Amino acid sequence: MSQATEEPVSEPRAEGIREIGHDEFDPVGTLALIGLYFLILIGLWFFMYFVEFLGNDPTVVGTAVVTLA
Amino acid sequence: MSNAYIDEFPAEARIVRAAFYSSFLALALGGVFGIIQTLHRTDFLRFMDSVDYYTVLTAHGVFLVISFTIFFLVGIFTWAITTSLDRGLEDIRFSWGWYSLMAVGITLTGVAILAGFTDATDISASVLFTFYAPLQAHPMFYLGLVLFVVGTWLAGADWFRSWLAWKAENPDERIPLPTFMVLTTMLMWYIATLGVAVAILAFLLPWSLGWIDTVNPLLTRTLFWFFGHPVVYFWLMPAYMMWYVMLPKISGGKLFSDPLARVVFVLFLVLSVPTGIHHQYLDPGIAEGFKFIAMTNTMFLLLPSLLTAFTVVASMEHGARQRGGEGYLGWLKALPWRDPVFTGMALAGLMFAAAGFSGMINAGMNINYLVHNTFWVVGHFHLTVGTAVALTFMAVTYWFLPQVTGRALWNRSVALGQVVLWFIGMTFMSNAMHRGGLLGIPRRTAEPQYEGFEFEAAVGSVAELDAQIALGGVLLTLSLVLFFANVIGTALNGKSDSLPANGYAETLSGPEDAPLVLDNLKLWTAIAVVLVIFAYTFPLLSIIERGGLFGPEVIPFPLTLESVTTVGIALETAATETVDGATLALVGVIR
Amino acid sequence: MNIHTYEKLWLVAAMLLIVTFIATITYGSVGLGIAMVGDQQPTVEPTELSDDERFGDPRVEQVGENEYEAYVVAQTFRYQPDPIEVPEDSQVTFYVTARDVIHSFSIVGTNVNTMAIPGEIAEMTVEFDEVGEYGVVCNEYCGPGHHDMEGELHVVPAEEFDLVDHSVDTPTEVEPDDEAEFTVEVRNRQLDDLETTVVLEVGDETFEEELVVAGGETAETTIVVDTADLGEGDHDWTITVDEFEEAGTLSVVDPDAEDDDGGDDDE
Structure with missing residues (x-):
């Protein structure tokens, strides 16, 4: 890990810079974003499966079920 | 005198530079073929026969997903090993050896493909990136691929050698994270390439040379996908590595969790290979049960990517908050959006989130009837390898290029424009491709419409989709021009003494929090091998039992x-x- | 190993997502009966398809009341049969194989999509409830003419659907006093026996012949006409079998009167 302690890279740090340690950091923003992502994924999944896929009839079926129908 | 990579490791910097330049050459060629086929297929500009479209497509695919990605990643893996172990490569001549082997190999393959444009020779290889038998390429195509892959094997051996030498001197230290990522990725690669090695060495190469008469098309296809799915993780892992070890630093923060990063790479090692059959959901000759197993493995492979999403975003948030960011979403404004390295990687990550969704659809077994081999799939991998990987690589180039050349970046504003343009271009292109796929438009065809029927859009029109694709293609090409302007401009710059120091992100939760077992590479490799045996033995045996090792009599189809x-x-x-x-x-x- | 609470939460959510996906797919398979192309079928020799009972003659065949089987061969750069014709409200099982390289058989705008691999046979059962015309594309690159590889599938109204093929073999020219043989071949791809009448009208005469063709079989009948009854000259004829009709002209010519045409005489 010797290299990891070098000075920070990229541009000069913004004004009002502060050190935030491990215990003081709660990634609430990340939780919010990823929660949103989760909802999008679930919503789109059901849309894709039940609307786009099952609405794209005819579909390949097994013979067993067909005799019931 | 600065502390850039080239100052610490001048000899290694030369290797990395050579790998990068080889990669960029492939990117340029692949890009040229990309715009040619985009305009041809959407019928906006045509100057070749549709028959030649497939030669263009083969060149586009092979140059971009084999040479561009893999040359670039051997560059950053070399950087990662030397930087994180803080030691040079053990024998630089050996390193030049594997680089040369890769270069010779891809040149042979490339020549075989490009020879397809001329009638002067009967050499050709218009078999696309997947080279499914009985389509047959010139032996030079297969031979080149073999040399290239052997080159990557030796590169891996080089990195393992560095690690073993380092371990002998530091017996009690944890494997540095970048090295850990390189080693796990290479272990995955060794397992994965066995499939393609057997396919080529035992079947396709002897067959193209006329030593054996027949092959089993389903067998070579299955062996291809044994390799063909994990190869996408081989492209992706270096991008992930950049997101884990560079992005937090560029964001002004630290990596949120070193242990979880290790868990993620272990999961990729273990789960990448036993999933390839999900590319064969619609193949006759493979039982539904095997397909279901492949799906389960594939779905669980979402886990490391979903974990990565959290860890990487949290690391960015850490940077933003250290830079003064506030609020649930307000912190996003505090990120260094003017830095092309950051913006490129962040946009690549955003695109990967979208790609994750279309990938989840692709992973689903029966829903594959809807999307299999349609334009949807093309849209998907232009988001993954075409953006998540390619845009990340281009973005980090703006950081790496000064490191390995000792010259300051030519123009940061052009760089920023370039990454944004790529993002916009790909948004148009991949969105239209996804939608087109849902209409049943196939992938890999030279024509936008067919004669006996029309593809019909429920919303918008097919013409509008074609226009979006062509527009996207033009924007992407412009973006590439800007990229190369920067690469060339930087190479022509004078040496700079004020480059940032070489290094990578620190961690909030470091390796000391990671259980020791995570570093037990033998254990994970063994588990990976067992899972591969479990997932592939029965399908392969069944395929061989059904169709024979060398298959039925097929007519070779040399292209x-x-x-x-x-x-x-x-x-x-x-x-x-x-x-x-x-x-x-x-x-x-x-x- | 310390994992932040939020990340643990996300880990749980991610697992939930994965399980939901697998559950949805399983519901599709078990609940809705969506079956995958699998390994139900034996292998076949791609170079010997000509001699294969099913693929030697690619066709649609009736196998049950509303059940049909379609044997489809994909090859560079076409499908056989083309178009494929099936009736509405039918259940069709496709058997698809490839003669040369890997192709696909994909019905555009539907979830009917399979790879066609030389040596392997894909089996897919599909219900067609409504009348319609679909395009069929090959979505696996198969060579320089790949973009020309397309076909059509027609789902036709039940009353227009027909699984009976007729072919007629008639002479065009006979000598007076010879017999003219009109042969009608009827191929019945339906399940049930077909009882029909072959009607031949030639000149002023009408002949009728009853014909029974067993399900899945071919039968032929020959009507012999004595040309003496017709006399010399051209005689229009019409053969009618149910909806099928074919017409032509029979010339009764004396070769002695017309020397130059004698070489065509097969007898």
């Missing part, structure tokens, strides 16, 4: 124009008895 005649004749003979006059007429047309 030169003259040889189509041969196939025509062969077909004619085979079919005369049954096939009605129309077939004969058609064979006549082909001839």
Whole structure:
């Protein structure tokens, strides 16, 4: 890990810079974003499966079920 | 005197530079073929016959997903090993050896493909990136691929050698994270490439040389996908590595969790290979049960990517908050959006989130009837390898190029414009491709419409989709021009003394929090091998039992124009008895 | 190993997502009966398809009341049969194989999509409830003419659907006093026996012949006409079998009167 302690890279740090340690950091923003992502994924999944896929009839079926129908 | 990579490791910097430049050459070629085929397929600009479209497509695919990605990643892996172990490569001549082998290999393959444009030789390899038999390429195509892959194997050996030497001197230290990522990725690669090695060495190469008469098309196809799915993780892992070890630093923060990063790479090692059959959901000859197993493995492979999403975003948030960011979402504004390295990687990550969704659809077994081999799939991998990987690579180039050349970046604003342009171009292109796929538009075809029927859009029109794709293609090409302007401009710059120091992100939760077992590479490799055996033994045995090791009698289909005649004749003979006059007429047309 | 609470939460959510996906797919398979192309079918020799009972003659065949089987061969760069015709409200099982390289058989705008691999046979059962015309594309690159590889599938109204093929073999020219043989071949791809009448009208005469063709079989009948009854000259004829009709002209010519045409005489 010797290299990891070098000075920070990229541009000069913004004004009002502060050190935030491990215990003081709660990634609430990340939780919010990823929660949103989760909802999008679930919503789109059901849309894709039940609307786009099952609405794209005819579909390949097994013979067993067909005799019931 | 600065502390850039080239100052610490001048000899290694030369290797990395060579790998990068090889990669960029492939990117340029692949890009040129990309715009040619985009405009041809959408029917906006055509100057070749549709027959040549497939040679262009083969070149586009192979140059971009084999040479561009893999040359770039051997560059950053070399950087990662030397930087994180803080030691040079053990024997630089060996390193030049594997680099040369890769270069020779891809040149042979590339020449075989490009020779398809001329009638002067009968060499050709218009078999696309997947080279499914009985389509047959010139032996040079397969041989080149073999040399290239062997080159990557030796590169891996080089990095393992560095690690073992380092371990002998530091027996009690944890494997540094970048090295850990390189080693796990290479272990995955060794397992994965066994499939393609067997496919080529045991079947396709001898077959193309005429040593064996037949191959089993389903067997070589299955062996291809044994390799073909994990290869996408081989492209992706270096991008992930950049997101884990560079992005937090560029964001002004620290990596949120070193242990979880290790868990993620272990999961990729273990789960990448036993999933390839999900590319074969619609293949006859493979039982549904095997397909279901492949799906389960694939779905669980989402886990490391979903974990990565959290860890990487949290690391960015850490940077933003250290830079003064506030609020649930307000912190996003505090990120260094003017830095092309950051913006490029962040946009690449955003695109990967979208790609994750279309990938989840692709992973689903029966929903594959909807999307299999449609334009949807093309849209998907232009988001993954075409953006998540390619845009990340281009973005980090702006950081790496000064490091390995010792010259300051030519123009940061151009760089920023470049990454944004790529993002916009790909948004148009991949969105239209996804939508087109849902209409049943196939991938890999030269024509936007067919004669006997039309693809119809429920919303918008197919013409609008084609226009979006062409526009996207033009924007992407412009973006590439800006990229190369920067690469060349930087190479022509004078040496700079004020480059940032070489290094990578620190961690909030470091390796000391990671259980020791995570570093037990033997254990994870063993588990990976067992899972592969579990997932593949029965399907492979079943395929061999059904179709035979060398398959049924098939007619080789060498893809030169003259040889189509041969196939025509062969077909004619085979079919005369049954096939009605129309077939004969058609064979006549082909001839 | 310390994992932040939020990340643990996300880990749980991610697992939930994965399980939901697998559950949805399983519901599709078990609940809705969506079956995958699998390994139900034996292998076949791609170069010997001509001699294969099913693929030697690619066709649609009736196998049950509303059940049909379609044997499809994909090859560079076409499908056989083309178009494929099936009736509405039918259940069709496709058997698809490839003669040369790997192709696909994909019905555009539907979830009917399979790879066609030389040596392997894909089996897919599909219900067609409504009348319609679909395009069929090959979505696996198969060579320089790949973009020309397309076909059509027609789902036709039940009353227009027909699984009976007729072919007629008639002489065009006979000598007076010879017999003219009109042969009608009827191929019945339906399940049930077909009882029909072959009607031949030639000149002023009408002949009728009853014909029974067993399900899945072919039968032929020959009507012999004595040309003496017709006399010399051209005689229009019409053969009618149910909806099928074919017409032509029979010339009764004396070769002695017309020397130059004698070489065509097969007898």
